[in-house]
Amino acid sequence: MKIWLDSSSAQREIRGSGDCDSDCNDCADYSFSSAPIITDEVDGLVQMDRALNWSPLLYIQQCGEGRWLICNPIEGGQIAVLDAPAMALFELFQQPMTVGQVCHLRTDQSASRMKSVVTFLYQCGFLRLGDEALQMQKNTLPEQLTAWIHITNDCNLRCDYCYLDKTREDLPEDVGRRAIDAVFRSALKHHIRSVKLKYAGGEASLHMKALTTLHDYATRMAQEHDIKLEAVLLTNGVVLSQRTINNLKERHIAVSISLDGLGLYNDSQRSFINGHGSSYYVLRTINRLLTNGVKPHISITVSQRNLDGLPELLNYVLEHELTFSLNYYRENECSAHIDDLRFADAQIIAAMRSVFKVIEDNLPRRSLLSCLLDKARLHAPHTHTCGVGKNYLVIDQRGGVAKCQADIRHTVATIDLADPLQAIRDDRTGVQGLPVDQKEGCQTCTWRYWCTGGCPLLTYKVTGRYDVQSPNCSIYKALFPDVLQLEAQRLLRYEAPLAFSEEPAVEQEEACEANMAVSMVL
Numbered sequence: 381m382k383i384w385l386d387s388s389s390a391q392r393e394i395r396g397s398g399d400c401d402s403d404c405n406d407c408a409d410y411s412f413s414s415a416p417i418i419t420d421e422v423d424g425l426v427q428m429d430r431a432l433n434w435s436p437l438l439y440i441q442q443c444g445e446g447r448w449l450i451c452n453p454i455e456g457g458q459i460a461v462l463d464a465p466a467m468a469l470f471e472l473f474q475q476p477m478t479v480g481q482v483c484h485l486r487t488d489q490s491a492s493r494m495k496s497v498v499t500f501l502y503q504c505g506f507l508r509l510g511d512e513a514l515q516m517q518k519n520t521l522p523e524q525l526t527a528w529i530h531i532t533n534d535c536n537l538r539c540d541y542c543y544l545d546k547t548r549e550d551l552p553e554d555v556g557r558r559a560i561d562a563v564f565r566s567a568l569k570h571h572i573r574s575v576k577l578k579y580a581g582g583e584a585s586l587h588m589k590a591l592t593t594l595h596d597y598a599t600r601m602a603q604e605h606d607i608k609l610e611a612v613l614l615t616n617g618v619v620l621s622q623r624t625i626n627n628l629k630e631r632h633i634a635v636s637i638s639l640d641g642l643g644l645y646n647d648s649q650r651s652f653i654n655g656h657g658s659s660y661y662v663l664r665t666i667n668r669l670l671t672n673g674v675k676p677h678i679s680i681t682v683s684q685r686n687l688d689g690l691p692e693l694l695n696y697v698l699e700h701e702l703t704f705s706l707n708y709y710r711e712n713e714c715s716a717h718i719d720d721l722r723f724a725d726a727q728i729i730a731a732m733r734s735v736f737k738v739i740e741d742n743l744p745r746r747s748l749l750s751c752l753l754d755k756a757r758l759h760a761p762h763t764h765t766c767g768v769g770k771n772y773l774v775i776d777q778r779g780g781v782a783k784c785q786a787d788i789r790h791t792v793a794t795i796d797l798a799d800p801l802q803a804i805r806d807d808r809t810g811v812q813g814l815p816v817d818q819k820e821g822c823q824t825c826t827w828r829y830w831c832t833g834g835c836p837l838l839t840y841k842v843t844g845r846y847d848v849q850s851p852n853c854s855i856y857k858a859l860f861p862d863v864l865q866l867e868a869q870r871l872l873r874y875e876a877p878l879a880f881s882e883e884p885a886v887e888q889e890e891a892c893e894a895n896m897a898v899s900m901v902l
Contacts, residue, residue, distance in 0.1 A: 456505030645689025
């Protein structure tokens with residue numbers, strides 16, 4: 381019997397290195413799951429005479445000849461692949477069954493091996509004891525406060541889908557310092573020991589001296605208060621000089637670059653003010669970063685215009701071993717008049733499957749569970765799509781505080797409040813980041829703790845409500861099995877199957893006799 385699953389710490393590292401460096405995928409309450417560890421406490425629960433059966437929330441799909449993927453998206457989020465013998469054993473538990481009864485039916489396997497396998501499947505959340513209540517795993521990570529710092533409202537590009545009305549207005553130095561003070565003030569009040577700063581705009585790299593000065597101040601604040609500090613520059617990447625790259629490396633500021641395709645596929649929606657395309661300059665910057673040992677995260681906005689170019693772009697991203705995120709275009713006040721950015725569900729489903737084929741042919745070792753579907757993260761169950769209204773501040777160039785950068789005009793607080801984060805949490809106007817269980821159409825969905833109802837701002841723009849499922853719901857449901865298929869192929873290709881040890885021969889014989897006695901009683 382063989383079982384494959386992710387035995388590395390890759391899933392636990394996703395938060396710091398992957399999709400959360402894109403524009404708005406900061407997660408408020410992830411429950412990261414890693415490889416199950418069989419403890420004495422867990423082993424003691426799985427007794428020979430206690431009935432177990434499938435969790436009612438399982439999802440199962442065949443992923444090759446004699447291979448099945450199983451997962452529990454609602455509770456644990458664990459994903460595993462079983463071979464035919466392991467699946468045959470697992471299928472016995474469709475109805476309540478004790479380990480003793482299974483040993484009586486499966487004399488081809490030792491009692492110790494079957495108990496080990498059953499205990500492991502129980503630990504993964506695939507089996508449950510008959511009297512156990514259903515529950516989603518609780519958050520096991522310390523909370524992080526993320527703040528978007530709007531360095532400037534100016535930009536050297538005019539991307540067609542941008543939600544900002546560009547001006548030449550910049551973040552004054554004194555306002556920037558007060559913004560940093562406000563972030564740490566709220567972190568301390570809420571006992572948050574980790575802060576992440578997103579330097580953005582506009583195009584924040586246009587003002588690198590102001591940015592680095594501000595970051596140095598934030599670093600001193602973090603050291604003074606013993607708070608962990610992370611930072612990322614969100615940039616269009618058209619102009620990052622060697623000096624800028626050196627400054628970013630010296631300060632450990634990560635880089636997230638927007639790139640929507642190669643050549644015309646990017647240029648069709650990301651051009652300079654004069655209308656010239658930006659692709660050449662972005663690729664030049666990426667090469668320069670890689671030469672300097674900096675791997676940028678690639679943030680990809682998907683619209684109807686660049687669907688056909690996505691396979692080529694993903695091939696480039698995978699070839700350079702870059703992390704990435706796929707973000708579906710969301711219509712806004714500035715782009716509502718542009719019809720050819722919108723896509724139909726069938727169009728994007730077909731395009732994503734073309735992308736997935738490229739990924740399958742160039743499958744990386746790392747998990748891609750949290751970057752293949754816009755705003756959906758499959759590595760662990762969670763209740764909120766993003767940190768809006770919970771652990772996220774957007775600070776504009778005037779010191780106003782908003783909940784979401786895509787709704788940056790709607791400020792609900794200022795940096796001079798004693799606790800801007802509490803004001804954000806208390807506000808009931810504007811975008812509302814409701815938990816998925818409060819969204820109509822989501823409460824009984826298998827995927828609800830992976831998709832969490834999608835972007836709340838998009839849902840409101842389309843439906844006028846925050847408490848309903850995403851307009852992209854049918855896209856998610858169509859593509860979740862494809863994403864899981866990719867993960868199954870990755871596990872089979874790169875992970876060694878788990879081995880379950882045997883007991884010594886004498887102990888096996890005694891265990892089998894005991895199992896037979898239990899079975900006779902039952």
